Amino acid sequence: MRIEANLFNIPVAFFLVAGTVYGYFTDWSEWVGFLAIYLTGAMFLMVGVYFKMLEKRHGQRAEDREDAEISEDAGEQGVFAPWSWWPLVCGLGAALAFTAMAVGWWIMVPAAIVGVIGLVGWVFEFSRGQHAH
Structure with a gap:
């Protein structure tokens, strides 16, 4: 390093x-x-x-x-989320937040909602479903 x-x-x-x-x-x-x-x-x-x-x-x-x-x-390099869509949802929330700064602050409310949903989904991705641990 x-x-x-x-x-x-x-x-x-x-x-x-x-x-x-x-x-x-x-x-x-x-x-x-x-x-x-x-x-x-x-x-x-x-x-x-x-x-x-x-x-x-x-x-x-x-x-x-x-x-x-x-x-x-050689060997395992880390744990990665396969087929995860949650980073895309988080990116959409961030894009909406940056749009809110340029266009109007009222867009920040849906941006925060989408961002929180994406973040919660990404954090708890391995807690349920096909890849649950």
Whole structure:
């Protein structure tokens, strides 16, 4: 995970410098610009810190080592929801929410209803039906 962490941590310095330069050239009077650049750097930093935490928790992976064998990563890689339609419902709720911000706030009510239904369905997907555990 070290490579992934550095891939996200290195741009943090760029966005810090770019935000400072932008603020300097606008005499710190245009708040949206330099704050947006700083917040972009903060988003990169959050992902980089998360990858560093994963590296500490799980140690080195086979793909991080030069002497690793392909067979070390064989086997089950995780649990994935087969044939799940719930991410599509959650995406529809998110699309409606973004539409509400652009068109009218009244659309946020159906967006929240669709989003909650999609989220509850996705969370409890393995609790009943064909793939119940």
